[in-house]
Amino acid sequence: MQVSLPPAPVQTRAKQVQFDPCVGVGDDLVTRVGFDPGSRERSVAEGDTGTFTTIGCQFWREASENGQYSASGLSVTSSDLNLDHYRATPDFVVLHSDPIGGHDAVTYRTPRVPNSCAASTESPDGTFTIDLSVFPAPADLTSACDEVRRITETLSTALTPS
Incomplete structure (x- = not known):
């Protein structure tokens, strides 16, 4: 890992979230999915709410083609939530419930965040x-949702010790 990071949040729940994406997702995987490992930073959305715990990391990429600038942000989190949370919460619109990388998964959108697509395994x-x-944000996020599935398949390999 190229950058120095603050530690993960202090957890107060009995069951601790063990996987820290800022430590466990290697630079090689981040590069493989097209993001800059040097942009690695703690997620602003991580923490222990007393109800659930999320530990996260963020990465960035920028591109310029034919005078058009684009940027993408990638948030990678590990949480003690389960997939039913995403299926049952009205804030999420589930697009697919197909497995990703051999794991049960959901791909979903959050309508109040119109420029993003997510997948949880x-x-x-x-x-x-x-x-x-x-x-x-593109008018159609289909390509972003396809890309998030590919990225999830690659990055989820970090969950399995080699």
Whole structure:
């Protein structure tokens, strides 16, 4: 890992989230999915709410083609939530419930965040979630949702010790 990071949040729940994506997702995997490992930073959305715990990491990429600038943000989190949380919460619109990388999974959108698509897979902690945000937001996020599935398949290999 190329950058120095603050530690994961202090957890107060009896069952601790063990997988820290900022430590467990290697630079090689981040590069393989097209993001800059040097942009690695703690997720602003991580923490222990007393109800659930999320440990996360963020990565960025920028591109310019034919005078058009685009940027993407990738949030990678490990949580003690389960997939039913995403299926049952009205804030999420589930697009697919097909397995990803051999794990039960859901691919979903959050309508109040129109420029992103996410996928969550079952993990030893509960869920491993990848959220891809694209700026400026395309009119159709189908390609972003396809890309988040591919990214999730690659990054979820970090969950399995080699």
